[in-house]
Amino acid sequence: MTTxxxxxxxxxxxTASPLWRSLLEAPTSTELATMRxxxxxxxxxxxxxxxxxxxxxxxxxxxxxxxxxxVSYRARPPAAxxxxxxxxxxxxxxxxxxxxxxxxxxxxxCRVVGLPDKDVDHGAEESAAFxxxxxxxxxxxxxxxxxxxxxxxxxxxxxxxxxxEPGEELLPMFEMTSSGPDxxxxxxVGMVPTSxxxxxxxxxxxxxxxxxxxxxxVLPDPRPxxxxxxxxxxxxxxxxAGLPADTQAIGTxxxxxxxxxxxxxxxxxxxxxxxxLWTAVQSGVSPAAGPVRDAYQLLNTTAAxxxxxxxxxxxxxxxxxxxxxxxxxxAPSLGIDLRTSPIDAALLRTRLVAALPSAPxxxxxxGELPEGFESPKLDPRPGVRYVIRxxxxxxxxxxxxxxxxxxPTEQFAIAPFFDPDAPARQIHIALPLDTSLAGLxxxxxxxxxxxxxELQGQMQRVMDLKKxxxxxxxxxxxxxxxxxxxxxxxxxxxxxxxxLIIFVTLxxxxxxxxxxxxxxxxxxxxxxA
Numbered sequence: 204m205t206t207x208x209x210x211x212x213x214x215x216x217x218t219a220s221p222l223w224r225s226l227l228e229a230p231t232s233t234e235l236a237t238m239r240x241x242x243x244x245x246x247x248x249x250x251x252x253x254x255x256x257x258x259x260x261x262x263x264x265x266x267x268x269x270x271x272x273x274v275s276y277r278a279r280p281p282a283a284x285x286x287x288x289x290x291x292x293x294x295x296x297x298x299x300x301x302x303x304x305x306x307x308x309x310x311x312x313c314r315v316v317g318l319p320d321k322d323v324d325h326g327a328e329e330s331a332a333f334x335x336x337x338x339x340x341x342x343x344x345x346x347x348x349x350x351x352x353x354x355x356x357x358x359x360x361x362x363x364x365x366x367x368e369p370g371e372e373l374l375p376m377f378e379m380t381s382s383g384p385d386x387x388x389x390x391x392v393g394m395v396p397t398s399x400x401x402x403x404x405x406x407x408x409x410x411x412x413x414x415x416x417x418x419x420x421v422l423p424d425p426r427p428x429x430x431x432x433x434x435x436x437x438x439x440x441x442x443x444a445g446l447p448a449d450t451q452a453i454g455t456x457x458x459x460x461x462x463x464x465x466x467x468x469x470x471x472x473x474x475x476x477x478x479x480l481w482t483a484v485q486s487g488v489s490p491a492a493g494p495v496r497d498a499y500q501l502l503n504t505t506a507a508x509x510x511x512x513x514x515x516x517x518x519x520x521x522x523x524x525x526x527x528x529x530x531x532x533x534a535p536s537l538g539i540d541l542r543t544s545p546i547d548a549a550l551l552r553t554r555l556v557a558a559l560p561s562a563p564x565x566x567x568x569x570g571e572l573p574e575g576f577e578s579p580k581l582d583p584r585p586g587v588r589y590v591i592r593x594x595x596x597x598x599x600x601x602x603x604x605x606x607x608x609x610x611p612t613e614q615f616a617i618a619p620f621f622d623p624d625a626p627a628r629q630i631h632i633a634l635p636l637d638t639s640l641a642g643l644x645x646x647x648x649x650x651x652x653x654x655x656x657e658l659q660g661q662m663q664r665v666m667d668l669k670k671x672x673x674x675x676x677x678x679x680x681x682x683x684x685x686x687x688x689x690x691x692x693x694x695x696x697x698x699x700x701x702x703l704i705i706f707v708t709l710x711x712x713x714x715x716x717x718x719x720x721x722x723x724x725x726x727x728x729x730x731x732a
Contacts, residue, residue: 214321216593216609218242219308220388221263221381222270240610241309241333241593243294243395245271247626251304259381259390271296271305271615275624291624293588294615298398301618301625305395307333307376309593309609310388320389323378323595330596332373333393336361338588338614348614350590365608367594376593395591396581397617426476427556433468435552441465441542455540460640462508462541463527466520473517477558484514485521494557501554505546508539513546529641581617588614 218226219242226234246269248254258265275289297303311331312318323329336350337358351358352368361368376393441461473481483490483499490496499514507516516539520527526535590611597605618625635646654662 213314214595214607215239215312215314216241216595216607217310217312217318219244219266219381219390220310220383221259221266221390224264225267236610241307241591241612243271243296243591243612243615244269244306244308244392245296246304246306247302248304249302251306255306255392256379259379261382263381263383263388266308276626277623289624294613295618295622295624296395296397296615297618297622297625298620300398300620300628301622302628303397303626305397307393307395307591307593307612309376309391311391311593311595311607321595328598331376331378331391331593332596333376333591333593334367334371334373335396336364336590336592336611337582338590348588348590348611350611364592364611365606367596367606367608373594373596391593393593398581424559426472426559427552429476430472430552430555433472434465434555435548437461437465437468438541438544438546438548438551442544442548457640458540458542459538462539463520463535463537464640464644465541466517466539467524467527470517470521470524472555477555477560480558484517487514494554498554498558501546501551505544507541507544507546509543511539513544516541527641528645529639585616588616590614 216239217223218238218240222242223238226238244255244266246255258269271294273291273294275291277289279285279287296305310318311321311323313321323331334352336352339349339351339360347364350361350364352361352371353359354368354370355372359368359371367373374393374396376391379390379392381388381390441458470481473484477495477498479490480495480498483495484502487503489499489503502513502517505513507513511519516537519537519539523535523537526532527537590613592611593609595607597607635643637643637645
């Protein structure tokens with residue numbers, strides 16, 4: 204071996220030093236491979252940094268109990284034994300929301316006898332970091348797993364896994380001190396990103412990253428759904444309120460309040476999605492022939508409440524929008540109750556959807572992402588795997604010395620937010636104090652729900668809740684519902700209540716005639732003197 208070869212291999216990454224003793228007691232090929240790669244540590248305490256620091260100072264070998272292993276917190280199914288424990292065939296890292304905090308730990312050592320720690324000279328711009336790589340596909344037998352590097356705009360195929368790709372994201376590592384029997388050792392630790400806040404944002408609403416060379420996902424148009432939820436469904440509920448068949452009729456004041464916010468929701472949709480129609484509504488000038496004109500005619504000729512048309516009601520609601528919000532001035536004087544409007548909610552939706560401008564073109568077969576689309580880094584699909592490599596950077600050295608890359612960690616998956624294998628935290632939500640319609644609508648809408656395609660298909664089959672209870676569903680896979688009724692009463696109390704009802708019924712059949720007779724008893728009364 205030449206001197207140049209010795210110098211080029213003077214530094215190496217190894218697993219965290221507190222784990223060396225247990226791995227070297229009975230070294231095998233597996234233990235030796237584990238020695239050469241960083242380790243993933245799972246912490247389950249919000250004060251995990253203080254806990255890790257105390258552990259490394261007092262009992263560093265206890266770090267072996269925190270090594271991340273495949274574990275499932277899935278609820279025990281019915282009729283399962285008390286010893287039931289769900290198993291996983293791969294390592295899965297849960298999110299901080301679940302109460303888990305995942306760290307990568309490694310030791311940077313010199314390749315000499317004793318493996319002393321290598322000092323990182325920050326004055327010479329040296330640093331320790333790690334990269335997160337995605338496994339592209341299942342490798343062939345005997346071949347290493349191909350890796351993809353995150354470059355900010357997407358996942359890029361890696362030619363040499365031991366080299367940092369241009370523009371690849373480097374995540375920081377920091378130093379911690381571990382006590383030892385003869386000397387202290389240095390451990391480099393980094394926080395593994397697992398939550399959505401640690402990934403790139405997606406303005407398009409998609410949470411799935413396309414595979415390299417594959418077409419990007421076709422994004423559905425959310426505008427018809429917004430019209431359906433914010434306008435059509437609310438209008439349908441208002442039109443049904445107060446009818447004889449409605450057992451939960453709401454008062455006139457509440458209907459007027461709800462009608463005002465419905466009008467403002469429609470104004471918001473028109474101003475954002477169909478600005479030409481909103482301009483025509485404000486000016487009162489009918490647009491040219493086309494879907495926009497048809498929607499305008501429907502709003503301009505259909506009564507909203509009394510003699511006011513929908514167009515006039517929209518303009519009036521927009522003029523008093525601040526008073527409807529409850530921010531300024533007295534209460535609004537709109538007085539419109541949309542329950543009495545003869546408009547057809549289904550026709551209104553059809554006209555508004557037809558008036559929408561064309562949606563952005565879907566991605567082509569080449570796989571380009573639409574404009575403004577930022578693919579996220581973390582993918583919750585079950586088959587996606589990741590690895591981590593630690594990097595020692597020396598930018599002032601010659602090119603073949605500037606980077607020292609570690610072996611990859613064990614492959615792992617990122618648990619999605621709603622994962623049946625994830626632990627559950629106790630969550631306390633403070634409900635608002637102002638429960639009026641105006642007060643509730645002031646709260647920011649900071650929660651969004653992602654519905655999978657499979658669940659959306661099931662939801663579309665549910666057209667009528669009464670039919671679902673009866674088992675009547677649209678075409679598709681059957682949906683079975685199981686009902687569980689539980690009582691907070693002892694069984695003896697329920698039995699006694701049943702027996703009491705039986706006796707009362709029998710006595711009523713025998714002595715029902717008793718109240719028909721009036722029985723009088725003479726009562727002596729002392730006469731007046």
